[in-house]
Amino acid sequence: MKNPDSGEHGVIRYHDIGDYLTREEKLSIVASAVSGEPFEWDFVEPDRHGDWLNQRDDSWYEFAPMALTGNASDINGLFSLNGPGLQTNRDIWVNSFGVDEALSNTRRLIENYNNELMRLSDKPDKDIADFASRDPKLIKWTSSLTSIFNRRKMLSDKKLASRKILYRPFCKTNIAYVKELIHRPGIVPKAFPTNLKNADNLVIVVNHGRDTSAVITNCLPDVQLQFNGQCFPLYWYENDAGFSGLFADADVKQDGHIRHDAITDDALEVFRAAYPNAFGGGKGRTIEQAKADGLPSKIANSNERFDVNKVDIFYYVYGILHSPEYRSRFEANLQKELPRIPLSRNFREFCAAGRALAKLHLGYEEIEPWPVKEVGSSLLPGPVQKIKWGKRKDSETGKKVDDHTVLIYNENLVIKDIPEAAQRYTVNGRSPLEWVIDRYQVKTDKASGIVNDPNEYSDDPRYIVDLIEKLIRVSMETMEIVDQLPPVSELPQPANWPFAWKADA
Numbered sequence: 001m002k003n004p005d006s007g008e009h010g011v012i013r014y015h016d017i018g019d020y021l022t023r024e025e026k027l028s029i030v031a032s033a034v035s036g037e038p039f040e041w042d043f044v045e046p047d048r049h050g051d052w053l054n055q056r057d058d059s060w061y062e063f064a065p066m067a068l069t070g071n072a073s074d075i076n077g078l079f080s081l082n083g084p085g086l087q088t089n090r091d092i093w094v095n096s097f098g099v100d101e102a103l104s105n106t107r108r109l110i111e112n113y114n115n116e117l118m119r120l121s122d123k124p125d126k127d128i129a130d131f132a133s134r135d136p137k138l139i140k141w142t143s144s145l146t147s148i149f150n151r152r153k154m155l156s157d158k159k160l161a162s163r164k165i166l167y168r169p170f171c172k173t174n175i176a177y178v179k180e181l182i183h184r185p186g187i188v189p190k191a192f193p194t195n196l197k198n199a200d201n202l203v204i205v206v207n208h209g210r211d212t213s214a215v216i217t218n219c220l221p222d223v224q225l226q227f228n229g230q231c232f233p234l235y236w237y238e239n240d241a242g243f244s245g246l247f248a249d250a251d252v253k254q255d256g257h258i259r260h261d262a263i264t265d266d267a268l269e270v271f272r273a274a275y276p277n278a279f280g281g282g283k284g285r286t287i288e289q290a291k292a293d294g295l296p297s298k299i300a301n302s303n304e305r306f307d308v309n310k311v312d313i314f315y316y317v318y319g320i321l322h323s324p325e326y327r328s329r330f331e332a333n334l335q336k337e338l339p340r341i342p343l344s345r346n347f348r349e350f351c352a353a354g355r356a357l358a359k360l361h362l363g364y365e366e367i368e369p370w371p372v373k374e375v376g377s378s379l380l381p382g383p384v385q386k387i388k389w390g391k392r393k394d395s396e397t398g399k400k401v402d403d404h405t406v407l408i409y410n411e412n413l414v415i416k417d418i419p420e421a422a423q424r425y426t427v428n429g430r431s432p433l434e435w436v437i438d439r440y441q442v443k444t445d446k447a448s449g450i451v452n453d454p455n456e457y458s459d460d461p462r463y464i465v466d467l468i469e470k471l472i473r474v475s476m477e478t479m480e481i482v483d484q485l486p487p488v489s490e491l492p493q494p495a496n497w498p499f500a501w502k503a504d505a
Contacts, residue, residue: 014044066340085222110155110157112138114155202218267310285306318357326488364470387408
């Protein structure tokens, strides 16, 4: 309450009464303070960022920015490209578990769109979309599609094809990619060009918010793969328009495209200054190890394999982003800014951990299932409708709560002996098994009437059952790696630290 007669203005006091108290306990403490001994008040003051609560750690600004915000496109952090994933704003039409469903729904939308355009072809109005049908069973409109319609552009399905997209963590679907039906493509045109077959790339996707996490993908990332996520690719592509000179030797040509490293030259110089001969010494990186680490053959067969390379930096970043110490120390920073990456004294350990985590998270469909007990029809479990946790009685409250050791797949199959520790690993706020429960259920969109059925994703009748058991292993082995991560123990900035990276903290 404002008091104009007070000698203090803009002062906030608080008293911490503790956590996890009931309503009655809180009121009792307040009542005691009123009738008895008053509170001892603490003051809340904003830091230089204007944060009153959850204040940032300023040592963060000594680290390397993954990306720099601002208008200068030629000034980069560790990465020269970042941005959101693919945003259609009409997922139910163009995105589906089943390939045939994604393609047929998209063809129907295109047909409906073209029919509307022909129906209104005699309209002289500039904004003819104002007269188009708004029936959600025919077309899902967006501002971008409305603009195309007003330009009287017909759509074609002649080159319609599907592509895999990581829609949510450990949940792939199929998208019928039509440029005009993509509301905002994000980084996809540069990271996974549509006219480039088998674009070789990896993308780290990080989120903002309370539960900061990172996930990696080798296929198209959806815009909400991570909540309001930002994508950081290993490579980016552009059309080969007859470049010569520098680009002809330094970058890789593939099917009419030039592939560039997204890790910047500045980043490579900084890391090499911080970690000279990082993979040399008594346990130096062998040629075979260098090739397995993803280094080009030319580098793997030379002494340059002992130095830090850009692909090493990429995996190092992925390792650091999984550090519990890093996430805890810089929780407030990560909630408000894109990540900054410290130069750890334990570079090789974080680099190796990042590679191991990436292999696990990218290959989740191919790894060995975790041993569990299947009760019911294992060979032909039948279609899934909605997977549910089993239930148990809470020993303290007596209420029924989720039993994370049991999953009810359907009426034919129950999966038991799931380790509760599989719930420790979370990405984008949920464990992998919770993502399975959330995504792998038959859903009917109310507006369009379109059904999205996870049973259509694979011809293997055990695909989803095996996926569950494989994701248990992903969770367990991820936390085994994370639990063994070393301290961050950051190094000071080397002398060649780019001026643009120096934060005005």
